[in-house]
Amino acid sequence: MKILVATEKPFAKVAVDGIRKEIEGAGYELALLEKYTDKAQLLDAVKDANALIIRSDVIDNEVLDAAKELKIVVRAGAGYDNVDLEAATAHGVCVMNTPGQNSNAVAELAFGMMIMAVRNFYDGKSGTELKGKKLGIHAYGNVGRNVARIAKGIGMEIYAYDAYCPKEVMEGDGIVPVDSAEALYETCNVVSLHIPATAETKNSINYDLVNRMPKNGLLVNTARKEVINEADLLRLMNDRPDLKYVTDIMPVHHAEFAEQFPGRYFSTPKKMGAQTAEANINAGIAAAKQIVGFLKDGCEKFRVNK
Template sequence: MKVLVATEKPFAKIAVDGIRKEVEAVGYELALLEKYTEKQALLDAVKDANAIIIRSDIIDKEVFDAAPNLKIVVRAGAGYDNVDLEAATAHGVCVMNTPGQNSNAVAELVFGMLIMAVRNFYDGKSGTELKGKKLGIHAYGNVGRNVARIAKGIGMDIYAYDAYCPKEVMEADGIKALDSAEELYATCDIVSLHIPATPETKNSINYALVNRLPKNGILVNTARKEVINEAELIQLMDERADLKYITDIMPVANEIFAAKFPGRYFSTPKKMGAQTAEANINAGIAAARQIVGFLRDGCEKFRVNK
């Protein structure tokens, strides 16, 4: 069996070493395609691969067509919208993600950006503290749980809304569970987004919803840029000079946000949530273990396509 690691943004060497150890321990071959700049390099590399480990790399129908022996693709990370699930299913390929491996890294970034925002981006002027603020967690998954854990240590008042997570689960963690996104935004000083990009959620963070934030509200996005209705958020921030938007996913309209809202807007230059040595290692090794579990034992625990 041949396992290909195809990463335009490479794993750290220690992560590759860990992946190699997992793969070669069961007699599989490991191949690396790193820092490639042309899609053709990926198409050539997958021709004889049985499994692929990727990061943010695009795996579409063309890639599946070029990989007749492919059985599984594992996205080292939680999000998997860079993989064409329909094409994967049509080709009989299992797609998995590695939920939870990057969660702490993303959660820590939320607070790194938040502290910067409440201190006015360190412009020398007096800011505010996070302690005592009402934090709303929009989607209580792995990242949301880690955000809640850190927020408790800071002394924040924590609320959450998740259409798919039972209230009892959130309440057992000491979180105040609310009944709707509308209630969450109306209640909290800060809302941290952790929803996936789905047909239901795309553009769902809009004027009407964000306008429910109280005075000096802050919206934090470490989820997906597609969930933000950018035109409506720009309109709202034009009308409300008190709102701030900080994001780990650069908007399509980044230049407009930056020009119109200095001191109220910040975007990382590229998605940084999982960019820690620990998350890099954890996700890569988890991906390798899941491939071995699938190819050797038929384990489909983290399968995301049907």
């Protein structure tokens, strides 16, 4: 069995070493395709691969057509919208992610951006504190729970909305559950987004929803850019000079946001949430372990396609 690690943005060496230990320790062959610059290189490399570990690399129908021996793809990270799930299912390929491995890294970045924003992006002027403010967590999954943990230490009042998480779970964590996204935004000074990009959520963060935030509201996005209705947010920030927006996913209209809202908007140059040494190592090794479990025992615990 041949396991291919195909990463345009490579794992750290220590992560590759950990992946190698898991794969070769199970008696499989490990192959690396790092820093490739052309899709043709990926198409050639997957021809005889039985399993594939990727990061943000795009796995579409063309790649799956080329990978005649492929049984499983594992995305080292939580999001998996770079993989065509329907095409994978049609090709008989199992797709998994590695939920939770990057969660603390993303949560810490969310707070780094929050603090930067309430301190006026460190421009020398007096800012505000997060302590005592109301934080809204939009989606209470792995990242949201880490955000809540950090917020407790800072001394924030914590609210959450998640249609799929039982209220008892949130209450057990000392979080106040609310019944709707609208209630969350009406209540909270800061809202941190952790929703996936689905047909239901795309463009759902719109004018009406964000406009419900109290004066001097702060919206933090470490989720996906597709969930933001950018035209609505541009219009709202023009109408509401008190609002700020910070994001880990550069908007399509980044230049307009930056030009129109200096001191109220910030975007990282690329998605940075999982870009820590620890997350890099954790996600890579988790991916290797899941592949071994799938190939040896048929374990599909983290399967995301049907």
